[in-house]
Amino acid sequence: MKRFLDKIMLLDLFAGLGITFKHLWKRKVTIQYPEERMEPAHRFRGMFRLDEDRCIKCTLCARDCPIDIIYIDWHQEVNPETEKKEKLLDRFDIDVQRCMFCGLCEEACPTKPKSIWLTTKTYELASYERWENLYVDMEELEGWRVRPEYTDEEVA
């Protein structure tokens, strides 16, 4: 009998209507981009940065990259000040077209703190020109600072 009344009185439809009506009054989940932005987590894997001073040119990151997009060239030179042989970085280019921001290069880096890290919390990599930000070379990598509100200490 109850099921018959249910069918006639369309109670299931009214229950559905009630649920959506309740949601009219709830807080909206929209974030008004670009005025408000979501804050990425601490471990968020965004665009990377290179710190050349810390880099020991071991090329472990280039070896570990699943898509082989890190290109490193270095040579040995005698530093005139310290009279010791040391490695100098010629080229450290990353092909951002293919990068999948997996973080394996960061994991491979043996220095503490790491010389290459992905936690710049930058995910807005769009650019207006075709040649920007697609193939990033050493100078750009070091100077990457798209989120100026974060300091180096927070980011590394």
Next chain:
Amino acid sequence: MPGVLTALHDSLGATIFYFVLSPALKIAILLILVLTLIAYTTFAERKILGFLQVRTGPNRVGPWGVLQPLADVAKLLVKQDIIPDRAVRWVFVIAPCLVVGPALVIFSVIPFGPSAELSGAFNWFITDVNVGLLFVVAMATVGVYGIILGGWASNNKFSLLGGLRSAAQMISYEVPQGFALVVPLLMAGTLSLTGIVDAQFDQGRWFVFGFFPFGLLAFFIYFVAGVAESNRNPFDLPEAESELVAGFHTEYSGMRFALFFLGEYANMIVISAVAVTLFLGGWHRPFANVEALSFLDLGFLPGGMSSFVWFTLKLLCFLFVYIWFRGTFPRYRFDQLMDLGWKWMIPASLIAVSGTALVKILLA
């Protein structure tokens, strides 16, 4: 204001004034109001759908997105007008007009307020046809032509199929709608829409509550058939995006598509307006006969303006329910839709009509 009108009345003569100038003015004002209402119904739909879905709707254009319909109209006007190569040109052009036109024409018989004697100013309707209800049903039927012609003239077999399906749906739901409209006719005893509104005042209750439960049943059937008539969710398979194609209006672009779109919303508004007039007491305030609630008369508004305000409020409730339905229900499959119309709604409407007639005979 009345001074200008009496001056015109004296200079032009009573005939021209009452038969040409006055209706022309009313038509102009009504068209402007209705078109604005249609445009803002699209905006309200996006906003309310957004709120039902815990998101804000459009809010960039103007404060709270209020100027969004203007932006939409501007966009549609400057779009390229594509007519398919082998389409029948003149039919292609006329089809959208055939959808919008009849829907707007129905507004000429709907009373928005009391007649001149009661309001003291002028008739709050364009004309009082004594077979107003028949006119409404006839015009609603003419609206189906536009859809069939639009689908056929596109020279696209999927548009044709979509148009045919849409037209079949609209025609099959006109039968229960017509039967449901007979119920207030029986209760009031007149086909004229102003007469029906007055009858609700005289009988002291809205027809939706009359002859319980037949009034309610008739109201419900009328509204659901109305949702199916205007191809809205849950009956919007012919124009659903995730189905085969976009239905009869696939090949239309720019302003022609906008006209189809407007036609759908105009249909929505017309069906709501007719429902308000026939079932919900038209322009009367709630409990029109109860003197104690006469403050609801909004007497501070001039002339019969308060009746117009009440009419609009009731109309807006219906539009909200339309949008609410769209946000909640899944879609019926086409054959289930036709099943529902022919196997359930028609017997139910027949029950409503015969029940009302029986009760009326017994009460007489």
Next chain:
Amino acid sequence: MTDHEPDSNPQPETLFGVEEMELNFGPQHPATHGVLRLKLTIDGERINDCYPIIGYLHRGTEKLFELHPFFQNVPHTDRMDYVAAATNNLAYVGAVEKLLGMTVPPRARYIRTLLSELQRISSHLLWLATHAIDIGAMTPFFYTFREREQILDMFEEYCGARLTLNCMRPGGQPFDLPVGWVEKVGAFNEAFPEKVDEYEGLLTENRIWKKRTVGIGILPPEVALDYGVTGPMLRGSGIQWDIRKAMPYEAYDEVDFDVPVSYNCDTYDRYLVRMEEMRQSVRIIRQCLEKLPDGPIMAKRPRVLKGPKDSDVYHSVEGPKGEIGFYIVGDGTPNPYRCRVRPPSFYNIEVLPEMVRGGLIADLIAVIGTTDIVLGEVDR
């Protein structure tokens, strides 16, 4: 891409000489959840035959696996079933560990179970959203994505990415749980069953929903077994087979949960099975959070992982869509010699023609939704 013509269908003998039309339900279509192409042979609106044509998303993943050492391949596995990346990772990593004979510490096993179950909820939420919106109900999409955002935020806090997780390594986990993560997951877990009730209130008893899904897309159990269908598709046809119970891996033999099964073989039943699976996932997560042991998260492993010569292994896990399996052949080098993936959606799609034959096109949309395919998996 060669096109194989479907089997020739003789013209039906009718009074009016009706012809069949071949319709291309193309790669670009809002309802096919990716680039799936279906060649339909329709008669009016009835579908007489349906021939899926896949390969539009083929990226050569299995070849890519052969080019890099074992632990570098984990990001590639994310991108197959991009909706449920953690279970893909788990299947691959489990296979590698089996091949190399590594034992995973208990804390890592529990963390992996936790991530898998969170991923299962997230995948089922996406399934519900797209299934409902194909059938016409727009609002569950937004409600489910609100919950999914929270899950993705939790994944972001754990491993840094929301969709392509790369959150497991052969031998254990790369990171430990961040501070406060356990509390967040617990809070989400407690609030989630009400949300499932909300979705059910909108859809389960709704007569329109029932009309669209009851009796549609019938998959008899024998047919399902013949084609190798797994996952909720199989359990909706009455066969109780869940790898988490049959061949337990990670921490599944230490937690208590039920596997929902339903016997009517139609779309509505699969919907009920998946909704109940979400609730059971909540149960598993709660137990994992309670029982989470302390300890190391990475096993002792050599610097370079070399597969033993001439060895092969097959390991499968129960992903949200079915059984994901990896068959890895090692040959003594750090790279796998061959890595073959058993994607569940590939086998589920095979059974699509059986389910839609004789139905209408509107039913086809519902059935594609209930098969829960992800083209990244089908094409790899």
